[in-house]
Amino acid sequence: MPPARLSFTAATAIVVASMVGTGVFTSVGFQLADIPSGFPILILWLIGGVVSLCGAFCYAELGAMMPRSGGEYHLLSRAYHPLVGFLAGWISLTAGFAAPIAAAAKLFGSYTHGIVPGLNETALSVGLVLVIMGVQLCHLRFIERFQLGFTILKVTLVISFIIGACWLGQGRWELLQPRPGDGAYFLSKPYAVALVFVMYAYAGWNAASYIAGEIENPSKNLPRALIIGTSAVTFLYVALNAVFLVGAPWQEMTGNMQSALIAGRAIFGQRGGDAMGTLIAFGLVAHVSAMLFSGTRVLRVMGQDRRILRSMTYTNAVGAPWLAVLVITLVVLTLMLTGTFDQLLLYIETLLLGCSLLCVLAVPWMRWRQPGLERPFRVPLYPLPPLIFAAVVGWMLFSLVIRRPVETAWGAATLVVGVVIYFLDRAGRRPEPGAEP
Known part of the structure; x- marks a missing residue:
């Protein structure tokens, strides 16, 4: 029997669920601290x-062109x-x-505790991670159904919030208009x-690349999932940040990671x-599930190539990489108990932006180095997309190095x-004909 594969719908759901996590519900509060104007924030x-x-x-x-799981690692x-x-895989x-x-688990605990103060915030966060760990040890078909169900719930939530806010909100749309000094x-x-x-907040737009090897017809469905999900x-x-800005008091949201909860109470x-x-809070379940699924697949592919990580390929009776799931879960639980939210966020993004930049620059590099390779999908309006990405991300990285040197x-x-x-792995491995250096 051929191994189970993820459908195009499931791959798109993983992209959407990976993207709609903590950032969109928390970022506007941090943005208002330095940019107290609606129009520049919406343009952001x-x-x-x-x-x-x-x-x-x-x-x-x-x-x-190279359909294998692993994302930037591959x-x-x-x-x-x-x-x-x-190094990309390590990152x-x-x-x-x-x-x-x-970060998502901490936000889950924070939101749930804010609604029911009697519940322990840390216990809620840890409990969510452990439940999702259990899901990831199940058969791929169960994981697919679980992911689709919670992603549909999440998207329905966001759309309902937007429609309800437009219908019931105060409608202070003038706050989104350009003002003198915005430039x-x-x-x-x-x-x-x-x-x-x-x-x-947009991180996860590349999620389908991490699981390419488990998608049906990846040469066709991978590009579709990436582009449709991101769009x-x-x-x-x-739309969501527009209703946050017009419907909630800015002074309460400024510097507060519970921006969405504040906006919800102000509007409804x-x-x-x-x-x-x-x-x-429960919409974050899909995000945690998608990220843990993708992460374990990257770790398994690294284990296939690297002796020092070979144990990450171990699977249980239903084919789930159980040790990879356990390792990432332990790292998650460790990170949850250290660092503040904004420090954790900036540490994450500095590394991810660097990896994404290298991957985007690989498009012109590979076109020059191996022009004869078959490319089932080609970047539209080339070279404009890689140039735009490189210019914006390069500017962000430079500003981060200057402004936040600790992270x-x-x-x-x-x-x-x-x-x-990496070099410990090389030192402990016997050379084989044709082996990867």
Whole structure:
């Protein structure tokens, strides 16, 4: 019997669920602290969507050309060098999946505790992670149904929130109009850092590339899942943040990670807001599930290539990589108990932006280096998408290094550890004819 494969719908659901996590429900509070104007903030979310779509085009070309699970680990190993790919995989383990899962679980606990103060916030967060760990040890078909169900719930939640806010809100749409002085925000360093929060909210637009080997007909369905999923989420994000800004008191949201809960209470009243907060909290279930699923697949592919990680290929009776699931879960639980939310977020995004930038630049590199390879999908309007992505992400990385050096140093330390592990693996492996260097 052939192994089970994810449908196009399931792959798209994983992209959407990976994207709609903590960032969209928390970022506007941090943005208002340095950019107290609605129009520049709304443009931030539009820029984030356009940049993410440019990245999705590039990943679609690479993934359709080299359809194997692993995301940046696989793509960068093929495009540049195995060390570059290994570092990307190491980042995926420590920051790309574990840290966002930890942030989402912390937000789940925070939202649920805010609604029912008697519940323990930490226990709720840990409980969610353990439940999702159990789901990921089940058969692929069960995981697919679980993911689809909670993703549909999440999207329905967001659309209901937007429609309800437009229907019942105060309608202070003038807050989104351009104001004198807005132009100065666009070129400021705080705007670049605020864009980091936005790009974190969009993180996950490349999710289908991590599970390419488990998708039906990946050369066709991988690009479709990436592009359709990213486009849909861009529309939802711009609309959702518009209703946050026009419906909630800015002074309460500023610097507060519970922006969506504050907006829900301001628009729908205490009970309606609490109900919306509950739905938002449970909407994070799909995000945690999608990220843990993708992360374990990256770790399994690394185990197939690397002796030091060979145990990550161990599967249970239904084919789930049980040890990879356990390892990422332990890393998640460790991260949940350390660091503040904004520090964790910036640490994540610094590393992920660097990996994504290298992957996008691999498109022109591979076209020059191996022009004869079959490309089932080609980046539209080339070379504009990779140029836009590289320009925006490069600006963000420069601003992060200057403005938040501590988080940047954490990222550098993470890379150093990855380099050490890579060379330990090489030193302990016997050379084989045709083996990867």
